Structure formats: structure tokens, C-alpha cells
Amino acid sequence: MTMARFLHVPCVALLGAAWTLSALCPSCARADAVRVSVVQRNGRHVLERNGTPFAIRGVGGDGSKELLARCGGNSFRTWGAERLGEALDEAQRLGLNVAAGIWLGHERHGFRYTDPDQVAKQQDMVRDVVQRYRKHPALLMWSLGNEMEGDGTNAAVWTAVNSLAGMVKRLDPEHPVMTVIAEVSAEKVLNLHRLCPEVDVVGINSYAGAATVADRYVKAGGTKPFVLTEFGPPGTWEVEKTPWGRPIEPTSSEKAEWYRRAWRAVVASPLCLGGYAFTWGHKQEATATWFGMLLPDGSRLASVDVMTEIWSGKPPANRAPHVSGLAVAGSPDVEPGSLVKATITASDPEGDPLTAEWVLREEPDAYGWGGDAEAVPRTIEGAVSRASLTEAEIRMPKDPGDYRLFVYVRDGRGGAATANVPLRVKGERRPEPSKRASLPLVVYAENEQTGRPYVPSGWMGKITAMKLDPASTAQPYAGKVCMRVEYSAPNEWAGVVWQHPENDWGDRPGGWNLTGASRLTFRARGERGGETVTFHVGIIGPDKPFADSSVTKLEGVRLTPEWREYVISLDGKDLSRIKTGFGWTVSGQGRPVVFYVDDVRFER
Template sequence: MHSNHLLKFLFLSLCFTLLSCSNNKSTKGNQKIVIQAVKGKYSILKNGKIFNIKGASGYSNFAELKKSGGNAVRIWDTTHVDQILKEANENDISVIVGLPIPESQYLSYYNDNAEVAADLKKLKSLVNRLKSNPALLMWCVGNELVFPNKPSYHNFYKSFNTIVDMIHSDDPDHPVTTTMVNFQKNDIVNIKIRTNVDIISFNIFSRITEFEEDLKNFSWFWDGPYLITEWGIDGPWKGHSRTAWDAKIEPTSTAKAKAYLSRYKRYMPINDPRFLGSFIFFWGQKQEITHTWYSLFDEFGNKTESVSSAEEIWSGKAVNFKGPKVSDILLNNKVALDNIFLDPKKLQTAQIKVLGDTSDLKVEWKIYPEDWFKKNNVNNLIRPNALKGLMRSQSGFSIKFISPNTEGPYRLFSTIFDNKGNIATANIPFYVINNEE
């Protein structure tokens, strides 16, 4: 009897073990990326191991990202996604792939069942084509969407959830997120109540100073996991320092590098158990008011000092940037806040102040018309053409140039290069006034 009971016990134990394994498999599926919660602490598990995001928003310079200690990028759409994923795999970088959808305000689109269904079919095909790619980390449905309260937006929510549910069904291996601008209580309420996303993500810049307090004060309603999918220096928007003619005053690359470090150390909620990671903005070069404002690189892959700031953030160790550093740029011995007005076709003098060792450095000067162009309230993404024929003579880090003939706002750019792929940048706005009647 004792032997029979023992055999029965072993058999039942084996059955229970197999059943448990079966239940675990059916619950989790063959998941590669899992959001784990243990005693209120959220983590990303990648193939069973905790994955601490050290991320950047961008789609280039992956080798430099890996070298600097980064391990993830976030992209906004699927333009060139196959090439991006290929390069990400080559550099052991994980990717949040953005699936762009129209803003909720476009009700004519969301009320068109045929058009929505056609786009869902395309997204479904894309998800199923990419879901097995080892670089894929998660999906982001939309970017900086607004999630309204009104019943008239029913079809927006229906379409949004159809996409999220399709991903959960077809690709249970990868979580789904969506992003908002700053901390918006109304959006959080509707995302939690009316959608099925796994993670809420925030694009937050100057308002990061209030972020932890916002999270704490609203935790009674929402206490789920979150990402910061864009963060960085203040952008060229309302409230930023500007001239009398509304030209935004851009910090030098050296000032930006210090700001990245300071902002991260002071305000990034790294000790919050709900926090899953952040993505520094912008890992590459982009045109937004200027071609240097957000850019951690130039278009040729040369690095600004902010790349070293990112490396220090990701490594947790001080990094000494060995490239050029600048403190200021002057035009006729004036700074940008002096509101520089110039007569047309007159000789002007500018100087960029370089810090430290200046040997083996070279400087490039260019003048661009101020880029205020917007279409559908979206900033111009193409750099204007530089003006030609205005530079007269150059000595060290000073330049003499002729002011443009046409009245209007302009900006003088200076870029300092070393011979190791590093740069420093600064620019100064000015306005040409033609007083001739």
C-alpha cells in the first residue's frame, strides 16, 4: 500500500507539473518581451532576462549608440523599417517600432469604415512580417495622440483598439504602447478606461521638472508602468528665450550637453518602480527651426558633446568629452538677446568663443534665412539653402561678412570641427532692416 501511494503521489505530482507548464505556456505564449510586475516593481523581460532600457529616439548612428552604452531606439514610423531593423540587429539594438495613425480629430477618416479597414489590413500585414525580427522590442500605436472624452470619437477608439487587439492576437510576444505630450490627465483617463495598451509613454521636455509630482498626485487613479519615449533639452517653442522679432535663441552645443546631464540627474524618475526607461532626443540630425537645435550629430555623423552626456547617463560614469567646446557666439560684439538689427550690404564681424585647446580645430560659417515655415502646423523638415557670396575674410575663430541685401530675419551658424569626428555648434539670429525709401 505504501508503494502504491508513493507511485500515485509521484504520478499526480508529474501531472501537476505538466499541467502547470501547460498553463504557463497558454497564459504567456511564446513571449519574448514581457512586462513583469513583482511587488509593485515593473520590469521589461527580454527572453527571460531583465532588460534595462538605455534608449535614444532616432534611426541612425547605431554603431555609435552601441559604443556609447545604448541598447534601444524608438522610431516614429515604418519608413525604411527593414533597413533600420537590419542595422539594429547588427549592433544588438532593440527597437520600438511606431505605427503612425491619423490624429483623433480627423473624424472623417475614422468614420470611413472602408478606409480604416484597408489601413488595418496593411498594418496587420506589417506586424506579421516584422513580429519575428529579433530587434523588435514593442509597438507604439500613434504618436502624441489626443484621447478625447466626447462620444463623437467612438470610431477613433474603435479603430485604435482594433489595431491594439490585432497586435495582441497576432503578436503576443511584444507589448503595445502609445505616447502623449507631457502629462495629460484626461488622456491617461481615456487610455486606461477606453483602450487596451500595455504601457503609457510620455514625450516630455521642459515639463519633466514636474513629472514625478504629477505621477504621484495621480497614482490614486493610474499606477501602471510607463516609458519616457522622448526627453531632452527645451525645444524652440513658447516660453523659450527669443528676440524682439520672435526668433528663438538656441543654446550652444556645450550648454546643451550640460543641460542633458543636469535634467537627467535631477528629474528623471529612475527610482520609480513603475519606470521602464527613457529615450534621449534626438539621436541623429534633424531640421526643426534649425538643423542643430535637437541634433546630437551632424548629417555626416560627427558627434556633439551631448553624445558624451548620453554615454555618461548610460554608463553612470563621468565621461570627458575630448572634442571642441564653445561658450558663446558674438555678432558685432553683441549676444543674441541684444536684438541685433543690421543694415543691408554692410561689413559685419562675428566671433565664436572656443574653450580649452584650440589646436587642430577648424571653423565653418554659414548664414541661413530664418526657418519659420510651417505646413499644417508642422515644422519644416528640410533645411533652407545657405546664402552664398557673403563671407569676406576669416581669421582664427572670427569672420567678416556682408549682411544680406533683402530685409528679413536670418541666422549665422558656426561649427567647430576637430580631426576626430567631434563638433561644437553655435548660432546667432539677426534681422536686416532696409531703411531706404
């Protein structure tokens, strides 16, 4: 997810005409905010909007909000504030409201809660968003961050969240503040409660464990009211796998019951304020259908029908089809070019005539993490040789690898059902080749800060003791800036590697083919002199599916206070796939280690 940049737009005069803020941005200047508070009534925590009790019947996602309103929903959440004004205006028009998400940085994405500059910039961004939208009548609450807490043990994260929550409440005392965590653990609940007194509501994202989340939260010490901010089918990490490690996805009919069980269990808790089903729309996350409640054409799946019944008290007049039993004849692990026969059982509650669409797609080399954006896998055109509502014949590709067969069943009245099965073509798979790089290839230099071939996203070791400033003005080698690195712990170790793709440790295709390069050169110096650092090209070993084709290092370099050129020889190395193009590791040396790097490049 991408954090938006927000500009505070003042009232201005243009050509002698006074423009008000509302003329420039209708959602920014409303004065009729609805007061929202959390109160206790008859032993339960309850949200009130202008004194009227309000239970959240919500969703998260980009699907039709008109459909949400028709189904009996009353709220939706956002993760970031990129289009918050539009979301609030649409909600107001439809009689809905919004839990307004403000995205906070994740350390796995490179954000450092120990970096004062990053924390200050994030604080400024949050302030701008709150000041802009705090008066909007469709605002329900503020939601600071989503799953940025990691394992829950980094006190700096909780301290920053609490500081932000306090600031938000001073700017806007009319709305409660929530922060959202991934599942429940003893560390998260303990640290959130003792370090974040300014947070009013805890958002909890839970899937297979959603039905028990209320009990587990209380047993972990939770006393703050909570919202089930994401719930739905079991995640890819919570289901059975094929013998070759691919997750087995439930059918859309099976998923619907997970929504029902989660809601019934969680709303019984006196701490629960309601929930947001995930995801109202469609999204490529592991597969094209895993978490979606809607198809790309807007067709409703059974999960929508279940939530409609829960919200409105009655099922929709026309319900989605039901599917079960998708299976292939024989083994799903087949020879190249084999003919696979698949069957499924499909029915419709109202007896509507059904049609089926069968699609074979490549399986991703690796799945994303934490909702990160994923590329849509390639569809194998012409693979389906014969198909009907209940069966299909598929000619498998000749290329070894993993595939997934999907079936989409539609009733012609806006309802649909989905199922899929993982398939595998036997044989040794040849990894996707890396893109050939033009030499020289600059990894870091002052004038090469856009379109970088590698990103310093691979933080290792005691990362809380590290700081990295890519634009330090402290005596650069050339130009106006260089890179400053500080490791403040007196012991242990830490390091950073430059990765392609970002945040990948060998699970995804990528990297660069640097064939033809004979060396990596860089400039470095120590703050005092005597600092010992090891520099690397390639660190990902052959245990990973997309490893570095070569691993080498310049070990134990003792730096001087003056800039010096260093060279890592690449002669005779296999450079066909270099995923981690540059990096350094440092051990504690009894005092803070500060050093500088500049002009890093691969040369012929």
C-alpha cells in the same frame, strides 16, 4: 512622416523551385522571437526579455547604430514601419533591439477617426506589419502612433488605438504594446487610461518639461508604466524669443545638460522603463541644429557624450568641444548690407586644436509642427567676409528679412559643437510671389486626382461631425465619381477649404497666382434638396503673413436634388496669391446635411 504600404509576401513556387518566405525577406520568417513582458519587481515596473530585466537606454533617429552600440545604448525606436525589416536586422547584428513604430493617422493631416473606411484600412495596415515582423528576435515592443491624439479629448482616437492594441496582442502575445503622446495633460492621461485598457505602456514625448514628466504623469492619474520616448533640449515653443519673434537656440553644450537632467529625473520613477533620446542624427526642424545629436558629417555633439556617460558609466575618451557666448557687436537688427561682427568662446576638454565654420542662412518663413518635414533654408554664399575660431565678420544681405548665423566648431577627432544667433535685416519684406497657374486650373474633377494644385486639408469647426468622400459613386455629374460631403450635427458649423500648401493657414509661402481667371465654376447638388451651403474662394485674412490676396464667397446657396452649375465671379479681384482655392461652410440644419460637388475649376 509618410505611412508605408506593406504587402504580405506569401511563400511561392517559381520555375519549379519552392521559395520560402525567409528567402524572399530574411527578417520576416524568424521563429526565435524573444518574449518581452512588463512585470513588477520590488515596487518598480520592469521590462523583461526572456525573463531577464531590461532597462531601455535608447535613441530615436537615423544616425549610426554602430555608434549607438559603442556608446552603450541598447535600443532604438522607429516612428513608422517603412524600413522596419532592415532596422530589426541591423539591431540584431549589433546586439540592439527596436521599439517598432507603426504610424497612425493624424487628424491635422486629414485622417478621420470617424471614417470607417479610413479606420479599417489603417487596421489592415497594422495587421500586415505585425504579422510580418512579430517573430523577429530584435523586436522589443510595438509602438502604435506618435502624437496622433491632438488635445486628447477625441474619444474616437482612443477607441481606435485600443482596438488596434487588442488586435496586436492577439496576433503577437509575446510583446507589449505602447502608444505615444505629446507631453502630459489631465485629459490625455485620463482618457488613455479609461479608454485604452489594451495599451500596456505609455510613451511620452517631452522636452523642457522632461525632468518633471514623471511627477506630472502620476498627478494626472497615470498608473501604467511609461517610456520617455522623446527628450532633449527645449523646443522652439519653450524658449525665449527675439523682439521680432524668432526662438533663441541653446548651444550644443547647453543642450547636453538638458539630456542629463531629464534622464536623471525620469529614471528614478518606479513607473519608468527607460527612454529614447531625440534625435540620433540631424534634422531640419526650425533650424539645422536644434534637435540633432550628430552633424551631417557624423560628428558627435556634447549630448552624445552625456548619454554615453549615462549608459556606460564613464565619459568617452575624447569629448566634444565646448562653446559659449556667441554674440554680435551692437544690435542684431541691422540695416541692409551692414557689416556684423560676431564672437564666441570655444575650448576643448583634451586641448585638441579646434577649427570653426561660420554660415549665414535665411530663416524659414514659418516653422513646421509636430516633426513635419521642413525645407532646408538657403545658405547666403559669400556672406562671411572674415572668420577665425573665435570671431567672424558677416556682410548682411540687402534684402530685408530674417537670417540666422551658425558656427560649427570641430576638434578633428569626431567631436563638434554648435551655436547660432538670429539676425534681422530691417525693412519691409516683400512676400515670395506665388507661382503663376495655367488656366483653366482644375481644383477637383475625376480625371485630375494627381498633381492637385490644392488639397482639402483645412478642416474647420465641428470636424468630428464631418465626412468627406472624394470618390463617391452616388450619381456623379460626369464620369464615375464625385465628392460627397456629410455634416451630421444638428447645430454648430463645419467646413473644409482646399489649401496650398497643405495644412497651411497663411504662415508659409505658396498658393497660386490665378491672374487672368474671371470665375470659379463648380457643380453641386443636395441629397434631398433644400440644403444650404456657403462656398468660398480665399478665406485667409491680412492678419497672416501669407494671406489670400482676395476673399470672396457665394453665400447661402440653397441646393436642389439635381446637379446645377454655380459660378463665383472673380472679376476685378486681386488673384496674385490664392492660398485657399475653394471651400465650403455649412451650419447645422436640424438634420444631417448631405451634398455633392464635382468639376471645380478656375476659368478665364
